Amino acid sequence: MTARLHVDVAVIGAGPGGLAAARAAAEGGARVVCLDLFAAAGGQYHMQPTQPESRFAQTPQVLSGRDAARAARSAGVEILTRTEVFWVAGTEDGGYCLSACQAGAEALSIRATTLVVASGAMERPLPFPGWTLPGVIGAGAAQRLLKTGTGALPVPGKAVLAGSGPFLMAVAQTFAKAGQPLAHFVEYRRPNPRATARLLARHLRKLAEAFGLLRDLRRSGAERHFGHIVTRALGKDRLEAVEIAPIDASGRPDPARVQRIEGVGTLAIGYGFQPVTDVTAALGADHGFDPALGGWHCIVDPATGASSRPGLYAAGEVSGIGGASPARLSGRIAGSHAAAAALGRAAPDAAIVAPLAAELAAARGFARGLAALYPPLPDLPLDLAPDEVLCRCEDVTLAEVRAAVADGARETFAVKMWTRAGMGPCQGRICGAAIAAELRRAGTRPEAAGFNRPHLPLRPTPLPVVRAALAAERGST
Amino acid sequence: MSALPRTAEVIVVGGGVVGLATALALAEAGLAPVVVEAKSFGGAVTGGSLAGIGAHMHGLPEYDLMRAACGLWRDLATDTGNPFEYRAQGQIGFILDPRDVASGETWVREERALGADCRMLTPAEASEVEPLLTGPIVAATFAPDTATVNPFLAARTLLRRACEKGARAFEHTPITALTVEDDRIRGVQTASGERIAAAHVVLAAGPWTANLAAMANVALPLVPRQAQCLASVRQPPDTLRRVISAVEDAGGVNSGYTQIQQAQSGQILFNTVTAPTATPPEAKDQIREVPPGFVVESIDMLLRLFPALAQIELLRSWVRFEAVSPDHRFLAGPLPVAGLWVCAGDNGSGYCRALMLGRYMAGRIGGGASLPDALIEQAGRLYDPARFGEVA
Numbered sequence: 037m038t039a040r041l042h043v044d045v046a047v048i049g050a051g052p053g054g055l056a057a058a059r060a061a062a063e064g065g066a067r068v069v070c071l072d073l074f075a076a077a078g079g080q081y082h083m084q085p086t087q088p089e090s091r092f093a094q095t096p097q098v099l100s101g102r103d104a105a106r107a108a109r110s111a112g113v114e115i116l117t118r119t120e121v122f123w124v125a126g127t128e129d130g131g132y133c134l135s136a137c138q139a140g141a142e143a144l145s146i147r148a149t150t151l152v153v154a155s156g157a158m159e160r161p162l163p164f165p166g167w168t169l170p171g172v173i174g175a176g177a178a179q180r181l182l183k184t185g186t187g188a189l190p191v192p193g194k195a196v197l198a199g200s201g202p203f204l205m206a207v208a209q210t211f212a213k214a215g216q217p218l219a220h221f222v223e224y225r226r227p228n229p230r231a232t233a234r235l236l237a238r239h240l241r242k243l244a245e246a247f248g249l250l251r252d253l254r255r256s257g258a259e260r261h262f263g264h265i266v267t268r269a270l271g272k273d274r275l276e277a278v279e280i281a282p283i284d285a286s287g288r289p290d291p292a293r294v295q296r297i298e299g300v301g302t303l304a305i306g307y308g309f310q311p312v313t314d315v316t317a318a319l320g321a322d323h324g325f326d327p328a329l330g331g332w333h334c335i336v337d338p339a340t341g342a343s344s345r346p347g348l349y350a351a352g353e354v355s356g357i358g359g360a361s362p363a364r365l366s367g368r369i370a371g372s373h374a375a376a377a378a379l380g381r382a383a384p385d386a387a388i389v390a391p392l393a394a395e396l397a398a399a400r401g402f403a404r405g406l407a408a409l410y411p412p413l414p415d416l417p418l419d420l421a422p423d424e425v426l427c428r429c430e431d432v433t434l435a436e437v438r439a440a441v442a443d444g445a446r447e448t449f450a451v452k453m454w455t456r457a458g459m460g461p462c463q464g465r466i467c468g469a470a471i472a473a474e475l476r477r478a479g480t481r482p483e484a485a486g487f488n489r490p491h492l493p494l495r496p497t498p499l500p501v502v503r504a505a506l507a508a509e510r511g512s513t
Numbered sequence: 514m515s516a517l518p519r520t521a522e523v524i525v526v527g528g529g530v531v532g533l534a535t536a537l538a539l540a541e542a543g544l545a546p547v548v549v550e551a552k553s554f555g556g557a558v559t560g561g562s563l564a565g566i567g568a569h570m571h572g573l574p575e576y577d578l579m580r581a582a583c584g585l586w587r588d589l590a591t592d593t594g595n596p597f598e599y600r601a602q603g604q605i606g607f608i609l610d611p612r613d614v615a616s617g618e619t620w621v622r623e624e625r626a627l628g629a630d631c632r633m634l635t636p637a638e639a640s641e642v643e644p645l646l647t648g649p650i651v652a653a654t655f656a657p658d659t660a661t662v663n664p665f666l667a668a669r670t671l672l673r674r675a676c677e678k679g680a681r682a683f684e685h686t687p688i689t690a691l692t693v694e695d696d697r698i699r700g701v702q703t704a705s706g707e708r709i710a711a712a713h714v715v716l717a718a719g720p721w722t723a724n725l726a727a728m729a730n731v732a733l734p735l736v737p738r739q740a741q742c743l744a745s746v747r748q749p750p751d752t753l754r755r756v757i758s759a760v761e762d763a764g765g766v767n768s769g770y771t772q773i774q775q776a777q778s779g780q781i782l783f784n785t786v787t788a789p790t791a792t793p794p795e796a797k798d799q800i801r802e803v804p805p806g807f808v809v810e811s812i813d814m815l816l817r818l819f820p821a822l823a824q825i826e827l828l829r830s831w832v833r834f835e836a837v838s839p840d841h842r843f844l845a846g847p848l849p850v851a852g853l854w855v856c857a858g859d860n861g862s863g864y865c866r867a868l869m870l871g872r873y874m875a876g877r878i879g880g881g882a883s884l885p886d887a888l889i890e891q892a893g894r895l896y897d898p899a900r901f902g903e904v905a
């Protein structure tokens with residue numbers, strides 16, 4: 037049996053952006069459902085612990101997430117967790133039909149007049165020598181391990197946190213709060229105190245947060261290596277050692293000054309985030325490419341959250357990486373407009389929405405400033421061996437990708453056809469940045485290389501669930 | 514990428530498997546063609562193909578040509594060291610309705626009379642040949658020599674080999690005009706305004722071929738038809754061993770079809786269509802999604818035949834556009850403008866025919882002996898673009 041729902045506004049994602057959108061839409065009088073694949077609402081920022089005795093159970097980030105979910109519910113939002121949206125299609129009456137898989141096994145079909153996509157961000161993995169060794173994980177994954185579950189890293193040995201960007205400091209803070217020793221902190225960029233001070237002077241509200249991050253980085257006890265990069269992860273069957281090197285003036289690691297760290301159990305590595313655009317891209321909304329916004333993102337009108345497609349709104353990281361506060365603000369804006377549009381009302385009261393838009397512009401300004409302090413790495417920072425795997429789902433090596441490019445592949449899609457890179461379960465989400473970097477090396481700009489357009493299903497889904505949901509959409513069973 | 518040449522002996526418009534096979538045959542004949550592809554090589558229907566290579570149930574009039582076509586793929590695999598996953602998997606034609614047994618038997622009898630190695634199977638024999646095929650079939654046909662190729666890698670092999678033999682190929686180079694003077698083709702013009710002069714132009718642009726021919730005031734009876742497929746996440750090797758297809762009395766795509774096979778990558782590819790999807794002409798220029806009804810039918814058929822696959826996961830789906838002619842055969846040969854040629858109208862099984870058609874076209878254009886005479890005569894009869902009357 038397929039459960040069916042009819043709503044005015046459907047919201048995909050229950051992170052800061054989605055919860056704010058859902059609540060604003062409900063307060064605007066709409067019937068709202070908010071869907072998230074995680075077990076608890078909150079998204080990345082408000083990641084909820086799974087163990088009651090977790091050290092994180094009472095942190096402000098967790099508590100404010102609980103509050104945001106509670107506020108949305110009391111405004112009338114139905115929040116469905118463990119609900120993965122695997123397909124969205126436009127309907128003939130101009131609305132949307134969502135197909136979801138609940139708890140991995142049940143089909144759910146939802147009709148909505150308007151749709152807000154707040155699908156958030158994911159880590160942007162960049163391959164480096166040894167990146168597929170067990171023990172090498174994403175910085176975000178390390179954070180999740182510490183915040184949820186038992187609150188400790190699963191393997192003994194030193195922990196090394198490496199990559200670039202402000203998020204790295206947030207993860208170091210998580211290590212400190214979890215009481216998990218962190219041996220080394222390796223940041224690609226050198227500190228730029230003057231530019232940082234200038235940015236914070238313009239956004240004084242961020243000052244306490246910034247000091248907290250610095251304090252906790254020190255408290256973590258990690259040896260700090262600014263202007264360094266992990267050049268290699270080594271080990272026989274799993275990670276044992278890590279090599280780091282300072283960055284020279286050209287932005288490349290200096291091979292003469294490689295330093296080896298032995299006895300490493302976990303290397304958490306993070307080069308920033310990229311928007312999760314599968315839903316908005318599948319619906320054919322316009323997307324743009326901007327490295328400062330994490331690369332490909334859904335283009336929206338900041339005053340309304342509207343995408344290029346009627347009835348489709350986007351909020352939070354999917355419309356460009358910016359963090360939790362732009363997510364919340366853009367969520368409120370998109371939610372109010374989505375509700376008004378669904379109910380056939382005039383645009384929401386400008387007196388309410390205009391100040392939000394001003395706040396959003398300021399919050400986005402801060403995010404832009406941060407992105408300028410930590411410019412994302414456009415290319416692969418390291419030379420890889422030809423046999424290094426780029427696409428982990430289909431085991432496609434760098435040499436295979438280069439051969440395809442040499443044979444005339446000039447876009448992401450062509451590389452995919454000729455190598456299978458991006459044809460596996462992740463559908464190019466993980467290897468996309470690396471393939472784009474390779475194409476760039478060969479002279480194709482990322483804007484021209486494009487991205488893998490998603491098709492049914494957005495995520496691998498059991499056949500019976502696909503069948504049940506689509507049969508419901510078709511009106512039969 | 515090097516700059517577009519100013520002149521060429523022959524220009525092939527379209528870099529799908531048909532255009533690439535034509536370019537290869539022309540290059541082998543010493544005609545140094547230039548191939549221009551609007552987007553990425555093999556990215557249109559070619560890259561969405563199941564690329565089954567077989568003569569079984571494709572009709573008797575074309576049987577010899579199909580056999581030759583299959584042989585050319587086998588030879589290419591041998592000559593190149595098989596970089597495109599050519600595999601003679603064999604094909605099972607399943608029969609669910611007792612009324613269809615007679616047509617299965619007719620196919621087998623007639624193809625055997627022409628020298629084929631096919632035979633009928635009982636349900637028990639069928640599940641020996643394909644262990645997970647435990648659905649309620651009443652009988653099956655079996656053609657052991659049907660093969661499959663990897664559609665991307667096969668196209669890439671043709672492209673590379675054509676270039677090794679003197680062809681030049683340009684992607685992201687759409688042709689927007691044909692230059693005709695005194696009823697003779699003089700060349701083509703690209704979207705960026707560049708011109709290439711040539712004595713011969715071959716239109717091998719799949720469902721876009723009619724639009725191109727119209728640029729030379731030639732009306733071709735080719736229409737696009739939507740086709741689509743589903744793929745599961747990887748399954749262990751040998752989950753499915755054969756190409757599985759439906760046996761239907763009338764045959765042909767319009768009466769409904771099923772094709773199921775496991776790719777070398779492990780993914781299970783499957784589609785079932787009971788009625789063709791309505792395809793407005795402009796659809797081929799849009800990004801389309803599989804219709805929900807197609808998904809339901811395809812899953813139902815897969816699980817009816819292979820109940821053991823009930824819990825596998827769907828990974829992706831795609832939609833492509835085939836070119837269809839009134840009699841469901843290719844249009845391959847000269848058009849009323851001197852020097853202008855067509856090779857299109859695949860009707861859903863052009864992968865198999867591509868190498869054979871490429872040879873035929875190269876022979877017609879260059880005058881060399883590219884196929885045995887009897888086959889050239891047969892192809893001339895079956896594929897003549899003028900067979901529907903005046904096309905200009």
Ligand SMILES: Cc1cc2nc3c(=O)[nH]c(=O)nc-3n(C[C@H](O)[C@H](O)[C@H](O)COP(=O)(O)OP(=O)(O)OC[C@H]3O[C@@H](n4cnc5c(N)ncnc54)[C@H](O)[C@@H]3O)c2cc1C
Nearest residue numbers: 049051052053072073079080081121156176352353360363
């Ligand atoms: C791994 C990771 C860790 C992060 N940690 C921090 C941190 O510690 N501090 C910080 O300030 N920022 C952190 N961020 C940044 C974070 O993106 C923002 O702070 C904020 O959470 C963005 O809000 P959002 O609503 O846009 O997206 P998110 O919070 O990411 O919420 C998006 C939600 O959408 C859901 N979703 C997406 N697609 C579907 C689908 N098809 N079906 C159902 N549900 C779906 C996801 O499960 C997710 O819960 C992190 C980001 C990532 C990727």
Ligand SMILES: Cc1cc2nc3c(=O)[nH]c(=O)nc-3n(C[C@H](O)[C@H](O)[C@H](O)COP(=O)(O)OP(=O)(O)OC[C@H]3O[C@@H](n4cnc5c(N)ncnc54)[C@H](O)[C@@H]3O)c2cc1C
Nearest residue numbers: 527529530531551557559562565688719859862863864865
């Ligand atoms: C799901 C599915 C399963 C199939 N299974 C089989 C099978 O098992 N066996 C089999 O034999 N066949 C099969 N086919 C059919 C087979 O794939 C096609 O017959 C074959 O690929 C046709 O190739 P083509 O080169 O004619 O067309 P296309 O691949 O469409 O190539 C035409 C090319 O022309 C280009 N073009 C268009 N306009 C212009 C322009 N103005 N300038 C320059 N270039 C232009 C296009 O971009 C395109 O790349 C299947 C098809 C599908 C969709």
